[in-house]
Amino acid sequence: MNPLLPIALLAVLTAAGCASDPQMRDGVLIDDPYEAANRRVHAFNKGVDAHVVGPVANRLKGDGADAGPAPQPGDPIGPVRMMANAGRNLSLPGKALNGLLQGRPGNAGMNALRFATNTTVGLGGLFDPAADSFGWTERDTDFGETLAVWGAPEGAYLELPLIGPSTLRDTAGRVVDIAIDPLGQVLDAPERRAAFALRVGAKATDRARFGDTIDGILQGSADSYAQTRLIWLMNRRHELGEESADIDPYGDDAVIDPYE
Amino acid sequence: MNDRRGFLGLIASGAALVAAPAWALDSNGARALIDRSLAEVYAVINSGKAPAQMYRDFEAIFARHADVDVIARSAMGPVARQIDAAQFAVYKAAFQGYIGRKYGKRFREFIGSRIEVTGARPLKSFYAVSSVAYLNGRAPMEVEWHVSDKSGRDLFFNIIIEGVNMLASERAEIAAMLARRGGDVAALTADLQQAG
Numbered sequence: 001m002n003p004l005l006p007i008a009l010l011a012v013l014t015a016a017g018c019a020s021d022p023q024m025r026d027g028v029l030i031d032d033p034y035e036a037a038n039r040r041v042h043a044f045n046k047g048v049d050a051h052v053v054g055p056v057a058n059r060l061k062g063d064g065a066d067a068g069p070a071p072q073p074g075d076p077i078g079p080v081r082m083m084a085n086a087g088r089n090l091s092l093p094g095k096a097l098n099g100l101l102q103g104r105p106g107n108a109g110m111n112a113l114r115f116a117t118n119t120t121v122g123l124g125g126l127f128d129p130a131a132d133s134f135g136w137t138e139r140d141t142d143f144g145e146t147l148a149v150w151g152a153p154e155g156a157y158l159e160l161p162l163i164g165p166s167t168l169r170d171t172a173g174r175v176v177d178i179a180i181d182p183l184g185q186v187l188d189a190p191e192r193r194a195a196f197a198l199r200v201g202a203k204a205t206d207r208a209r210f211g212d213t214i215d216g217i218l219q220g221s222a223d224s225y226a227q228t229r230l231i232w233l234m235n236r237r238h239e240l241g242e243e244s245a246d247i248d249p250y251g252d253d254a255v256i257d258p259y260e
Numbered sequence: 261m262n263d264r265r266g267f268l269g270l271i272a273s274g275a276a277l278v279a280a281p282a283w284a285l286d287s288n289g290a291r292a293l294i295d296r297s298l299a300e301v302y303a304v305i306n307s308g309k310a311p312a313q314m315y316r317d318f319e320a321i322f323a324r325h326a327d328v329d330v331i332a333r334s335a336m337g338p339v340a341r342q343i344d345a346a347q348f349a350v351y352k353a354a355f356q357g358y359i360g361r362k363y364g365k366r367f368r369e370f371i372g373s374r375i376e377v378t379g380a381r382p383l384k385s386f387y388a389v390s391s392v393a394y395l396n397g398r399a400p401m402e403v404e405w406h407v408s409d410k411s412g413r414d415l416f417f418n419i420i421i422e423g424v425n426m427l428a429s430e431r432a433e434i435a436a437m438l439a440r441r442g443g444d445v446a447a448l449t450a451d452l453q454q455a456g
Contacts, residue, residue: 025432026429026431026435027427027431028425028428140399212366216366220362220455221436222433222439222440223439223440226432227429227433230428230429230432231424234423234428234429235423235424238402246388247418247427248384248385248386249333249427250330250385250386250408251384251385
């Protein structure tokens, strides 16, 4: 793990530094020098989603992930929700560590507290008493955000096989997240595989919950690649608290100002 | 470039001052518009009507409280300059229906939810109204509304949900739809009448 970290960092910093040709498109800065390759990966991901992930997620949907109106905090939860809880719980030590690396001890403490509570009182993370009883909600983060806090540039847009939209910085972050995951240090190989499966399962329930939105973009858009890229970049930059341009259609060169 | 725009902006704001009507937009007005729009949207969501009827109701709310003209124009980009008024009017009507259906289809996510308006502030030449959406089983989402009175009425022209800018997203979508039709606006309009 020790030699990997500086190498990954060096790679992302140099690669992101020589980003080729960022352009303003639709009011958003897009740096996509690998567009041709990205589009091939997108076609593959779209196929996987249509034939595997989507149908599985839609079957999960019946069970607690999105069932019925307004589930109340006291309602019993189904096995799918438990799997999602357990999967998310396993990501908390890594998130706590990233909080520390970002100089945000409050967020780190909240995630650590959640992990300690849900792993014990929550029966290995199947239940979420940290949020339900104490109001301790997750502070979502990753090493990609840590790199952003440290000032690494975003780098080129990438669409990764199976994983989906990313950037050079976030891809490096994912690699480092696996390397520095505190859980990885204490689990043996079969346990790591089980933990990985649970985390993939948790992602599948997210897909079920946001199913209509994802279907709408992937199947309903005239250019689902461009639409995915744009929406993902805008949302990611917002998450990281990075600057975005505010479109003013009244003063925009590309638009006739009908009020002048 | 920026300087020139700033200078023109100065002239424009001077002109606006001279012509300033008594009802000029302020934070309270912008906030009131969004409060009213949200109340109408939730009335439709909770009405229990058939989805197709709800989409028409959403479209009517959009037409009433949003600056559809400037949104449709901005979504089309430079091409909007090259078409005549009649062609634009047909496209704009199709665009309005498309927005009503596309965003209206998401109504189920909002059953049992609430959106709280949290504040309003001046931004550039318009106002930004911030709100938080509380949807079932999800972390609260930040929703920002951009409101302008440049049409002569207080209307919103953009919605930004967790950083995702509706105007930017529709610009990309309409550009892709237009490219697919080789730049034929009539064919784009026909597609929009079915899309969403």
